[in-house]
Amino acid sequence: MNVQFHIDYQTYYGQDLVLNIITGQHNGAHEASQYRMRTADGCHWEVEVKKDAKPGTQVDYFYSIFRGDNEERREWGVMNHRLEFNAERSLNYRVYDHWSDLPEDAYLYTSALADCIVGKKLTKARLNNYNKAVTLKVRAPQLGAADELYLSGAEPALGAWNVKKALKMVQHSINEWSFTLDAAKLSGSQLEIKFFIKNRDNEAAPVWEYSNNRMLELPGMEEGDAIVYELDEAFFPVPAIRVAGTLVPVFSLRSESSFGIGDFGDLKKMVDWVSQTGQRALQILPINDTTITHTWTDSYPYSCISVFALHPQYADLTALPELKDRKQREKFEALRKELNALPQIDYERVNDAKTEYLRLLFAQEGEKVLGSSAFKEFFAETESWLVPYAQYCNMRDKFGTADFSRWADHKQWDESDRKALSNPKDAAYKEVAFFYYVQFVLSSQLKAVHEYAQAHRVILKGDIPIGVNRYGCDVWTEPRYFNLNGQAGAPPDDFSVNGQNWGFPTYNWDEMIKDGCQWWVNRFQNMAKYFDAYRIDHVLGFFRIWEIPISSVHGLLGQFAPALGMSREEIEGYGLHWQEELFTEPFITDWVLDRIFREHADEVRQKYVEHVWGDRYRMRPEYDTQRKVEKVFAGKNSETDVWIRDGLYALISDVLFVRDHKDPNRFHPRISVQFDFIYESLYDSDKAVFNKLYNDYFYRRNNQFWYQEAMKKLPKLVNATRMLVCAEDLGMVPDCVAWVMNELRILSLEIQSMPKDPHVRFGHLSENPYRSVSTISTHDMATLRQWWDEDWARAQDYFNSMLHRGGPAPHPLPGWLARDIVSRHLTSPSLLCILGIQDWMSIDEDLRLADPNAERINIPANPKHYWRYRMHVGIEDLMKNKAFNEQVTDLISQAGR
Incomplete structure (x- = not known):
């Protein structure tokens, strides 16, 4: 025809x-x-x-x-x-x-x-x-x-x-x-x-x-x-869809059958609670494998070793065949009960036990599973990443380190190894088959949760971390996509005055764009097998990332990459006389040393700095970077040692301009330098000039440039799947972020206590855009109850100006007032209102934890934070709590969600 x-x-x-x-x-x-x-x-x-x-x-x-x-x-x-x-x-x-x-x-x-x-x-x-x-x-x-x-x-x-x-x-x-x-x-x-x-x-x-x-x-x-x-799309005068939901990390879930940590079986049970209470969304944190050291430091879920592989800790052992050995069954059941009774996660014992169990089960069932048609179909779909991942895990455990630069003859993935690693008859295949088996189990279980959620009309929302571990499988497999001479992080904000240094390598976007961002497209399409919505962690990283020198511990010496650095002539064009040494070398004088170190100032003069001229000093070569200082003070935890160490960190970052990482003749104003001594030493007239330059640089100069950078990447990713795209757009947000998110119809994140309008202290919930996610707190923030009590003056202002109540604000936060705050968020225009499980529980004084500080998931200012928060209530008991569930259902119904 x-x-x-x-x-x-x-x-x-x-x-x-x-x-x-x-x-x-x-x-x-x-x-x-x-x-x-x-x-x-x-x-x-x-x-x-x-x-x-x-x-x-x-x-x-x-x-x-x-x-x-x-x-x-x-x-x-x-x-x-x-x-x-x-x-x-x-x-x-x-x-x-x-x-x-x-x-x-x-x-x-x-x-x-x-x-x-x-x-x-x-x-x-x-x-x-x-x-x-x-x-x-x-x-x-x-x-x-x-x-x-x-x-x-x-x-x-x-x-x-x-x-x-x-x-x-x-x-x-x-x-x-x-x-x-x-x-x-x-x-x-x-x-x-x-x-x-x-x-x-x-x-x-x-x-x-x-x-x-x-x-x-x-x-x-x-x-x-x-x-x-x-024909043109039909439009009908019907109310817009608005959805309520819950955020809870999978590791935080607790049920009667858990093994000391939440798993995919618990996630299915949580779908039941969400559905029962009239909610329609369940959001989790990243669930990718993060196993670097096999210790609790691997508990950080945003530092994945593979953007495709799932973490073995989430395997639901109850959904797998029983161990045939009765003594082993009894041993693991006793251990399960012991670990499950703990108030917090014991990451190391849980993972050691689950790994041991999975290895025993693999010895018992592996041959049958790997010979099944379901596994062969899974292997055909995932072989491109699964084979290198399994080899990486094998090498990591064989050499006792994830630092692949120390792996003899395996410092980078060798594509010629794929054939042997994919052949069940080859010895190389047998060495890595356990990792194939575990990923098959995890993928099958998570797909089952996804199907279950869809059947219950619940949106399962995942999380895509912005970075990967520098010693992870992705870097080992495709190093051309990464810059290993820098560290990704975030500039100073309410979470951390020194900025955040995540330690991740930054991306080589030029290389990624050459093949249409295929690595990212594959990543998003893999996510679509398990989720119907996702959160882009730190979406600002697609515009520019905060790149910190490898020699730094804190984030203050970072610069946005890419960014349009300033020439000497441009800086002088603002009216600031260029003095390269003064502006780019640490500003160390006698009065600075006295102010920082007080009674230890002379010790610092004699040991850590050397005199240059007048009252000026410079760092001695053996202490002239933060990493060198960190190494010297490793293991020294006395109050004095920490004081001196942190003071030396501050000295090293006390510069007015940071030299561009690529072009030594370009410079960037140092972030938050207005709080440092070099800025204090300027004449008032020079401070005014610098402030104008600073504001132009951070909020205007790069706007169009960053818009173009984002539009090279994000459209490909947004169009890669049918998942609902939500973004975490918090922090130092340039104007161009809103341009791109509106153009691509990406949902923003709206937090009343962190308004995007710099002229107000608290956001007005009624002004939330429809295409947004409204929430009270994130996993990086204090929960509602913590926030209420950590700054009484701020809480009083909120009580009077936002809740329109008179008199003194009550402390600690009573349940009736928490309910009022939750209710107001639910009635906002936002398409999604997703609240942390702790904030939901805050409305019920009989249910919530006695100690609000025990609810905290993460403290971003601490890069070594132990991620171990666990719900204190089992999902089965939560399902039976009629009084609480009726409150949740009523709030959602009254809000029209």
Whole structure:
């Protein structure tokens, strides 16, 4: 049959429109047959394709703009056009499309809302035997689970505006509905139509689309013709979807069957509680493998060794076959009960025990599992990353270190090893097979949780860390993607006055962009197997990352990378006389030493610094970096030693400008230097000049540059899956972040105590954008109860100005007041309101922990924090707590979520 495609799109000289008919997928990307279209006026494009299509089949396709052989632009990648061949006979099709850009309501097409919240199933249109046919397609994403779309019109064949005779449409693609008319029954060439929603579960009046009647002029048709019209999206005056949910790390879950730590079985139970209380979202922290040292320092979930592999600690042992050895069963059951009774996680004992158990089970069941068709299918899907990961784990344990620079003959992944490691008959395969088995178990269990959550109409929301461990498998496998001479972190903020140094390598974005950010695309598509929404950790890192020299411990000597550094001439152009040594070397004088070290100042003069001239000093070479100082003071924990060590750190970072990491003739104003001695030493006039330069640099100079950097990366990632995209956009946020997030329809994170408007102390919940996630606290922050008591003056201000209550604020935070705060967050306009489990429990004084400080998950200022918070209440008991659950349900219902 012949298919003519028509589309109106205004192009410029040298541009061509190309039709891409999808034929398959490879590495997550569409494989397509391309057809150059023709035009007479640069606006109306068409192409004819000969297609051998059987009745009941369909094709998906999209349009793109080419200049020569280079693709300049393509349509929204998540939702493609769909053409169904629903005629019993061969017809000649004429398709009239329109260009599909990312819509304002893109969130309604995500798997989070379309598959989980709404959960509508697609239907194939029935075959027809019309000699002439007109198919109308329209996207209508606002329909609920029980809603059906109807077509009505002036024509008798369309019901003559009688709703009882209207035509019921078929949802043949995500949020897209179609109906095929018998053109022979149409009385004229003009159609006047309109769509309406009817709910099959009630007798409510139909809801008509919010527009004038649609007018269509049909072209001349002959026998054997089929016309397909893709119409503009239908909009209905219905309330926007708003969802409530809970945030809890998987490791924090507790149940009667846990092994001292939350697991994927517990996650399924948590879905039950979320669903029971009327919530529709469950958010977790990263669950990737972080095993570097096999000690508690691996508990940091944002320092993964693989962006694909899951952490073995989350295996639900109760879902696996029993150990046949009775003594072993009894030993592990006794240990399980002991570890499960602990108030906090004993990371090392839990992981040692689970690993031992899994190895025994692998010896018992491994051969059968690895020979199964399910495993072979899993291996075929994941082999690209699974094989290097298993070899990495094997080498890490064999050599006793994750520092692969110390692995003899294995300092980098060797692709030639893949064949032996993939052959079950090879000795190399047998060495790593245990790691294949564990990842298969974990993936199977998490997929089961995902399916369970979808069946209960609960959005499972994951978390994508911005960094990877510098000694991890990803760096070992593909070092070209990483810069190992820098450390990723964050500039100073409310969490840490010295900035945060995460120790991760920064990304070599130039190298990543060369292959279309395939590493990131693969990562996101792997996540989509398990989740329907995700949080991009530190989304600012896609604009610019805070890059700290490898010689630094703190983050103050970092600089944004990439960023437009300043030349000497530019700095002087502001009116600041350039003095390179004064501005770029640590500012050390007698009065500075006395102020920092007081009675220890002379000791510092004699041992750690050397005199230069006048009252000026410089660091001695053996102490001139923070890493050198850290090494000297390793293991010295007395109050005096810590005082001197931290003072030396402060001396080293006391500079006005940081030299650019790549271009020594460019400079960056040092972050937060206004609190340091070099700034204090400036004349007032120079301070004013520097402040103007500082504000221009951090808030204006790089805006357009960073916007362009983000748009090289984020569109590819947002369009890689149908997951709902949410971003953690906190910190030192330049204006361009909002530009990009609005353009890509990414949900922002809104925290009332950390408003994005610098002119207010607390955000106004009523002003939250709809495309946002509202929350009270994150895993990096104090919980609501901690926050309330750590600064009484701030709490008093909030009590009076935000809660509009008089008198003194009560302390500690009473349950009734916590309930009021939770209620106000739930009534905000935000699409998602997701609260930490601790903040939910704060409303019930009988349920919550007696000590609010025991609720804290992380302290960002402490890079060695032990992540071990665990719910003090088991999920089974939580499910039975009728009084608390009714409170949660009532709050959600009253908020209209």
